[in-house]
Amino acid sequence: MAMPSMLKLITASVLGALISVITTMLPNSSAGVFGLFDRHVTTSVWWDSGAGKIVAVLAILFCVSAILMLRRSRYGRPVYIVALIAMSVSIPFIASVIGMSDSEWRFLLIANFVWTVVLSLYLYLNTAVRNYFRSTVLQ
16 A cells, blocks of 8 residues: 555654754854744854754654654554644744744644644554554555
């Protein structure tokens, strides 16, 4: 059974998390400054505050979940959901590092929670996804 299209998109989106961590680790042309939600943060502030480490752990969780999903492991979906929840929990801290207002990060937190619920329902209730993980190929 082939991987459903939406599941392919979820798995491919992990590259975004990985690329974002890598870009904050490499010196760039703008003197170690990168943009996040229309705010500029220096890489030194990002890593010294602990935000870089948190996002790196999140990226690792997402990468592990993608590998597990590609291997059709029964652990792929729960690891992905744990990564989404961990991302939600980290929003207030990351927001404080980049200087985001309370109303902005609360909106992001609610939106992320809704997205987590929607994706969780998709991962467990969609027939094609359930059949994909039931197949024994690559386990």
